[in-house]
Amino acid sequence: MTDETHANLDRLLQSGGIRLGRAQRDRLIWLVGQYGVPTLDSVPDGRHSGVVILKEPPSGAAAELFYRALTPSCAVVIPRSENPGFDFLKSKLTEFGTVGPCGADGPHEMWWGGIGWSKFLTAADTSTIRPRIVSCHPRGSDESASLALRQSLERLRLDSHVEAIETQFDDRILCFEKAEFMVRMWNKYREPLLFIEADAMLRELPLLPSFVACDIALHKWNRWEMSARTLYLGRTNHAERLLRTWQQLAASYPAIWEGYLLDQAWSLTSSQGPLDTVWLPRSYHALKGDLGANRAIILHDRQTTTLELGPDPGFAGLVRSARRAGRTGASDAFMVMTSKAEAGGGIAVILRDISGTDAGAVAATVEAVTGAYAADCGGYGRLELSLCAWQEDVGAAREAAGLARYRILEIAPGQKIANDFFAAHAADDAVMTARHLFP
Known part of the structure; x- marks a missing residue:
């Protein structure tokens, strides 16, 4: 330009x-x-x-x-x-x-x-940056499981790393095992990484993510359920932050399905920085039997009769509508800010009734809140801003903030937010504390 x-x-x-x-x-x-x-x-x-x-x-x-x-x-x-x-x-x-x-x-x-996606898929052929394809499978499984992938990598002359890893089970890889493998690959190689499940195969060069030059790229099954079967990581700080957040969550909750943990890692990372995400087309996540399987770039060895990729279709019900629209849900913080000053405690601001209010008024209130916190944090070390369309959303956001022991403030679109908004509430808190200690 x-x-x-x-x-x-x-x-x-x-x-x-x-x-x-x-x-x-x-x-x-x-x-x-x-x-x-x-x-x-x-x-x-x-x-x-x-x-x-x-x-x-x-x-x-x-x-x-x-x-x-x-x-x-x-x-x-x-x-x-x-x-x-x-x-x-x-x-x-x-x-x-x-x-x-x-x-x-x-x-x-x-x-x-x-x-x-036709315009981008055609233009991506001009990309000179090729990701390194990485994949893993249980050491105790049949080596032929990754044969189709290896052959397709050789045919397309792509740099790759396909490895048999030690796993708790011979027939599957748990989320924390996959995340640990990805961290090792991140530390070992300098190229962008494209993880592909070992039972998949490549039909064409997977150049779309590197052409778009994003932080991460993945596919949302049914437009809401994040899949870790195809996962691209650009060589950026935000991509590394998401990867390490996913690893930490997987280590803390080893029994939870990988797609949901990836969803939560995405929500946390995107709320704390400008994570540049590309939602990959189905051609990068095609299943056997798909109508367009013969035109797929990545074809996974699964049948289209699979209704959900996760083991519990109702598990992530709270985030479905938000994820379909590429945004965070009510119980997730839309934005997280931290203060530069040494400060303790956090404050959760809940902006309610956003669905029935002019979008400009909602946007102006978001800008006023973030601007006030940047001007004077009031001694709060962390701000979490949540956007709620309905009253039940407010309840979910309050419950999440309460578990974190945050000070909770509820505001409405169009409400006047002065530059000393947070300092004033901190002063009120100090007065209430003093009255409690010295009645």
């Missing part, structure tokens, strides 16, 4: 009151380079390419008209996509990726999508 194009993009964002963090702006610039000129809240006329940036969620009828007007030459960017008002439109589009909030400088989640 030229300096003039950068300046035009900055003016466009400023006119819409849109604040983006560095990683989010970099992703938007990349999209403009792929699709063309960005516009704000405009409806494509079906003849032009470009990036459409949406500030407000369209109503049901408007979302349908907007969707019908899009072509594969258009990309849609939602810079305040944490708002569930955008969920309906997202459900109609192909979800390409998300970039997590960037603190007070970019206090929103950015979602990007469009109509199908």
Whole structure:
């Protein structure tokens, strides 16, 4: 992009009151380079390419008209996509990726999508960066289980590392064993890593994640259930943070299914930094019997009769709707900020009623809260901001904050948040403590 194009993009964002963090702006610039000129809240006329940036969620009828007007030459960017008002439109589009909030400088989640992956899959063939394929299988299992994978790696001339590892069971690998293997591979190699299950095979070069240059890439089964059968890790600090968080969770909860632990690692990591995630298309996670299996890039040795990849279909029910929309759920912190000063304790701010309020008002309140904490943390070492659409969501968020022994504040969209918001509440807490100690 030229300096003039950068300046035009900055003016466009400023006119819409849109604040983006560095990683989010970099992703938007990349999209403009792929699709063309960005516009704000405009409806494509079906003849032009470009990036459409949406500030407000369209109503049901408007979302349908907007969707019908899009072509594969258009990309849609939602810079305040944490708002569930955008969920309906997202459900109609192909979800390409998300970039997590960037603190007070970019206090929103950015979602990007469009109509199908064809443009990117074609362009990815030009990528010069190839990931190292890594995989593992139990040492006690049949060596032929990984034969198809090894043969496909040799045919495509891809650097790889396929290893038999010691496991508790001869017929499967537990989550903590897989995570430990991935950490070893991360420490051993310098290339981006693409983990593929040992019973899978590659039909074509898997270049999409490295072409997009994201932190992580994975597939969501049924659009909500994260799968660890195909997992890409770019050589970035955020990717390493997610990997090590996943390893820690797996070590702490060895009996819990790997997909759910990966989901929680993603939620924690994206709330604490601008994790750039790509949600891989089904061609990177095809199963035997899929209609498009003959065009798959990665084909897993599983039948399409498998309804769920996890052992308990109802286990992650609380996060299904949020994950389908590429965002965190009510019981998960949307954003986590820490203060630079030596401070103790944490504070949880719960923003309620976000589904029935103007998206701009919700966004402004998020910005006010994060800005106030950055200006004066009030002695709280950690801020966790949760967004709740319904009263039951508020209850879940309160319960999670209570378990962490955080000070809990509940606010509404549009509520005035002064720069001394946190300092004032800290002073109130000090007064209440003094009264309790010296009645």
